Amino acid sequence: MKKVTSILLILLLAFSSFPIQNFHASAQTTQQPNVSVKLVNYLGNVHELTINFTGNYVLNNNIQIENGKTYRLRNEGGSLVLMEGTTRIHTFNEFSFVPSIYNEEHRIRINNRPYLGTIRFVAEGSFVRPINTIPVEDYLKGVVPSEMPASWNVEALKAQAVAARTYVAMQGNKVIDDTINFQVYAGYAWHANSTRAVNETTGQTLMHNGRYISAVYSSSNGGKTESNANVWGGTSLSYLPIKDDPYDSIDAWNFTINKTQIDTSNLNLSTPETWWSQTRERDTTIPNNIKTWLYNNGYSNTEIKIVSIPTMKFSDQLTSGGRVRNGDITVHFFVRSLATKDFVRNTDGTIRLHTVEFKNTSAQRIRAMIGINLIRSYLVDSVRETNTSIVVNGRGWGHGVGMSQWGAKGMADRGFKVAEILQFYFPGTTLTPVIQYAAHPVSNVQEQVTPLQITNERVEYDAKNDQIIIRYSLNQDAPVTITVRDSANKVVTTLIRDVTRKAGDLAQFWTVTSVPNGTYSYTIEAKNSSGQTVSANVQHILAKATQQTVQPVVTEPAPEQVSQPKEQPATSEPIAQPKEQPVASQPVAQPAPPKVTTPPATVQAKPKTPSVAAVGTRVTGKVNVNVANIRKSASTSSTIVGKAKRNQNVNILGRTGEFYQVQAGSVRGFIHVNLLTINQKLSNKDHITVVINGRVANMQGNALVRNNTLYVPLKGVADNFKMSYQWNKKTNRITIKDKRSNAIMDVNNRNATVNGKKVKITHAPQTINSRVYASLRTVNETTQAKTHWDSKARIVWITR
Numbered sequence: 122m123k124k125v126t127s128i129l130l131i132l133l134l135a136f137s138s139f140p141i142q143n144f145h146a147s148a149q150t151t152q153q154p155n156v157s158v159k160l161v162n163y164l165g166n167v168h169e170l171t172i173n174f175t176g177n178y179v180l181n182n183n184i185q186i187e188n189g190k191t192y193r194l195r196n197e198g199g200s201l202v203l204m205e206g207t208t209r210i211h212t213f214n215e216f217s218f219v220p221s222i223y224n225e226e227h228r229i230r231i232n233n234r235p236y237l238g239t240i241r242f243v244a245e246g247s248f249v250r251p252i253n254t255i256p257v258e259d260y261l262k263g264v265v266p267s268e269m270p271a272s273w274n275v276e277a278l279k280a281q282a283v284a285a286r287t288y289v290a291m292q293g294n295k296v297i298d299d300t301i302n303f304q305v306y307a308g309y310a311w312h313a314n315s316t317r318a319v320n321e322t323t324g325q326t327l328m329h330n331g332r333y334i335s336a337v338y339s340s341s342n343g344g345k346t347e348s349n350a351n352v353w354g355g356t357s358l359s360y361l362p363i364k365d366d367p368y369d370s371i372d373a374w375n376f377t378i379n380k381t382q383i384d385t386s387n388l389n390l391s392t393p394e395t396w397w398s399q400t401r402e403r404d405t406t407i408p409n410n411i412k413t414w415l416y417n418n419g420y421s422n423t424e425i426k427i428v429s430i431p432t433m434k435f436s437d438q439l440t441s442g443g444r445v446r447n448g449d450i451t452v453h454f455f456v457r458s459l460a461t462k463d464f465v466r467n468t469d470g471t472i473r474l475h476t477v478e479f480k481n482t483s484a485q486r487i488r489a490m491i492g493i494n495l496i497r498s499y500l501v502d503s504v505r506e507t508n509t510s511i512v513v514n515g516r517g518w519g520h521g522v523g524m525s526q527w528g529a530k531g532m533a534d535r536g537f538k539v540a541e542i543l544q545f546y547f548p549g550t551t552l553t554p555v556i557q558y559a560a561h562p563v564s565n566v567q568e569q570v571t572p573l574q575i576t577n578e579r580v581e582y583d584a585k586n587d588q589i590i591i592r593y594s595l596n597q598d599a600p601v602t603i604t605v606r607d608s609a610n611k612v613v614t615t616l617i618r619d620v621t622r623k624a625g626d627l628a629q630f631w632t633v634t635s636v637p638n639g640t641y642s643y644t645i646e647a648k649n650s651s652g653q654t655v656s657a658n659v660q661h662i663l664a665k666a667t668q669q670t671v672q673p674v675v676t677e678p679a680p681e682q683v684s685q686p687k688e689q690p691a692t693s694e695p696i697a698q699p700k701e702q703p704v705a706s707q708p709v710a711q712p713a714p715p716k717v718t719t720p721p722a723t724v725q726a727k728p729k730t731p732s733v734a735a736v737g738t739r740v741t742g743k744v745n746v747n748v749a750n751i752r753k754s755a756s757t758s759s760t761i762v763g764k765a766k767r768n769q770n771v772n773i774l775g776r777t778g779e780f781y782q783v784q785a786g787s788v789r790g791f792i793h794v795n796l797l798t799i800n801q802k803l804s805n806k807d808h809i810t811v812v813i814n815g816r817v818a819n820m821q822g823n824a825l826v827r828n829n830t831l832y833v834p835l836k837g838v839a840d841n842f843k844m845s846y847q848w849n850k851k852t853n854r855i856t857i858k859d860k861r862s863n864a865i866m867d868v869n870n871r872n873a874t875v876n877g878k879k880v881k882i883t884h885a886p887q888t889i890n891s892r893v894y895a896s897l898r899t900v901n902e903t904t905q906a907k908t909h910w911d912s913k914a915r916i917v918w919i920t921r
Contacts (some may be wrong), residue, residue, distance in 0.1 A: 135770055152559065155254055169249065173190060173229070178220055196247055201244055269315070269526055277542065288336045336547065347443075351440035362690075363441055368525070368545075383427070383430050414490045423459055424457040426701060431451050434453035453475070498520070514883075573649040582663060600621050604639055622647075732802070734817050742797035744769045746767060776909040779794050814921065821834050833917060841919075897910055906919050
């Protein structure tokens with residue numbers, strides 16, 4: 122998860138492994154639940170580790186471990202061996218250490234990191250894996266300072282504690298670990314301020330309609346929250362709305378990609394062995410990230426050099442929360458076999474240039490390739506391309522759904538309390554009372570082990586891409602092996618072997634271009650933390666067409682659908698994305714044949730595009746519910762200042778987030794967009810309409826989208842605001858001013874002067890079609906106007 126000074130990372134929650142008594146039951150019985158956490162984040166995968174004891178412990182129910190003892194624990198062929206110095210003390214399949222008394226004076230240090238509670242050590246393949254079981258409130262004391270700086274305002278830390286506790290309660294009995302894939306847990310690394318936040322909210326959770334909410338959060342939403350449905354699919358939850366966040370710190374980011382990574386003009390492509398080891402890519406981070414992605418998606422057991430990244434862009438199709446959905450990326454690279462050290466060559470002996478090209482692919486895939494710490498969120502402001510480079514600018518860090526951690530800090534620093542912070546980010550929810558738990562007896566600090574299960578296994582054939590897709594679900598992380606056998610039970614291929622897969626819905630791809638038709642058996646094997654194997658078998662008849670022809674591509678491919686794990690909010694933030702690229706049946710995948718575009722045989726007349734409302738039209742809306750509340754501000758928790766009845770017409774002045782600003786008689790306020798139906802046709806697929814102060818505006822040019830950013834003619838904005846506008850074409854300086862604002866800007870320059878103060882605007886003005894265009898954010902920054910871009914309806918709302 123994104124950190125502040127290496128503390129906040131991309132913050133995605135999906136954790137818990139409680140003995141499944143819920144918090145309501147705990148409130149009645151005052152018995153605190155436990156949580157069991159697999160320790161991975163700080164330990165990694167090790168064959169041997171050091172453990173040290175403070176206080177007395179009991180090993181496997183009957184062996185006394187004295188205070189101050191230090192041991193080594195190592196994995197020998199699947200058995201665990203406890204050693205004191207060079208002496209072998211005990212050998213077991215697993216070790217369980219329980220403190221004689223549960224308190225802070227009893228601690229186990231694992232490679233010098235302290236933990237409270239019970240620690241069970243198991244063999245995980247050839248590694249040693251500890252599992253820590255601890256009361257949930259003490260667990261949260263190790264989580265909150267790992268997810269949010271402990272020095273922050275205690276009210277923000279309380280909000281973090283409640284969100285983390287709520288998500289734990291909602292997830293039920295699931296296996297978790299201590300990484301960003303669930304929630305970062307640092308063991309007994311407590312801080313006084315964050316511990317106070319946990320103690321002062323003990324047992325408190327957020328509820329909606331009698332159920333725990335999905336209390337997701339991320340580091341920064343960039344100034345606007347996102348809907349859960351836009352990120353993970355499914356139904357939009359009312360307590361996770363899209364709205365502007367004035368408290369978030371924005372957290373702008375950018376990076377540059379050099380299109381050419383290796384200049385091949387001076388290289389002899391017939392003798393790559395003479396220059397391979399000395400040749401490096403121009404950039405470091407992005408090529409390495411792309412290589413890692415390629416190694417996991419069809420190019421395992423190879424060495425790769427990235428030659429160029431000529432294309433990386435996002436489409437204009439945005440979510441209702443303003444995030445990018447799809448885009449294009451192209452990568453050219455050379456390949457060398459790790460096993461044979463041979464280069465993949467063309468028929469003439471020169472080294473082959475491989476190409477991976479995705480058009481209209483998911484933004485998640487592009488982010489996974491470029492790097493989640495570079496594309497920090499899907500709130501991308503611009504992608505600017507030159508002959509030699511690609512520059513990407515964006516805002517936020519993480520998925521943007523639910524609570525912004527930086528926003529919570531901003532609210533706390535302005536005096537808001539925990540209940541107000543949570544109500545802002547999770548409107549309509551109820552904060553439950555504090556619970557007073559009884560002291561936790563030692564006998565209850567025990568782990569409940571959930572059996573590993575493989576479910577929903579099935580096999581499909583994708584004729585378009587000539588691939589077999591093996592789909593299945595895991596209820597916990599586990600190493601997976603997938604083997605394919607023919608009708609004679611002979612192994613055809615092993616697609617993956619002991620590759621750790623995350624819990625959720627998964628898919629494995631197998632390219633079958635050279636595989637004959639027939640009946641095949643697919644065996645999916647997964648190992649639990651004790652090394653025991655569970656398996657599932659599926660038979661499938663492969664029946665490809667006997668003759669394959671290449672069909673010309675006439676239209677753009679449909680947007681790619683990305684399957685998200687159903688029970689895990691991910692991605693951002695650093696959620697492991699499904700492996701959508703097929704695993705090649707050969708060590709090195711071959712480049713796909715070029716696409717051929719063929720014009721249609723006949724040209725049909727286009728249907729007439731419906732006309733839109735004329736310039737000057739007053740925009741009105743009709744109430745579509747029995748009674749619509751008119752609120753003082755754009756929030757469901759804001760004061761109600763009036764009401765409008767069904768079929769009543771109101772004037773729509775503008776839009777703020779998910780609310781229209783309206784005038785209903787003498788009452789002015791805000792009505793939620795779902796409660797009004799606009800009476801006029803304001804736009805169509807070929808036209809973007811700008812509405813300024815409630816009327817269709819004459820912009821003296823068309824609004825347009827460039828690099829996923831909406832731009833409007835600046836003179837049109839100034840004229841509608843009755844501001845003076847001057848553009849010196851020789852110096853490219855623009856001045857717009859009236860009694861309220863005075864802004865001086867230069868074309869293609871982010872430095873500006875607004876009301877006498879030097880500022881850096883988000884987007885530089887641009888000249889397009891002999892006019893000066895400004896982004897909506899720049900309009901806001903220079904004129905103090907409120908702006909909103911409804912990409913779905915293709916309407917721009919500006920009010921001042």
